Amino acid sequence: MAYKMVAERDNETVKVERESTWLIVAKARIWASEGWRVVITDKDGKSYAPDEFDKLLAA
Template sequence: MAYKMIAERDNATVRIERQSTWLIVAKARVWASEGWQVVITDTDGNSYPPEDFDRLLATPGRAAA
């Protein structure tokens, strides 16, 4: 399962895709801590803003990879 992170700030947009939930959440947390607006989207189309990253990690079957 692939996860996509989109980070936006000012006129810049960064897109990153990873298979690992842990890696995409770690990257997204770093970008968010630097002032970027970050959201992670899973292959089911569910979106997770920073306040839901822990919920994403706790979802059964999604923490590995």
């Protein structure tokens, strides 16, 4: 998998893996809008917070 998303809130954790940049960013933005702490990690291990998601789409 190229991208991994981890969303955390309270004592809950959700992990999602996707090949598509567009899908993982869309999913992460939805989770973040619902109050979850979200991070996307790319295949190189670089992590992106919600304010950096546009960098993933520009690459």
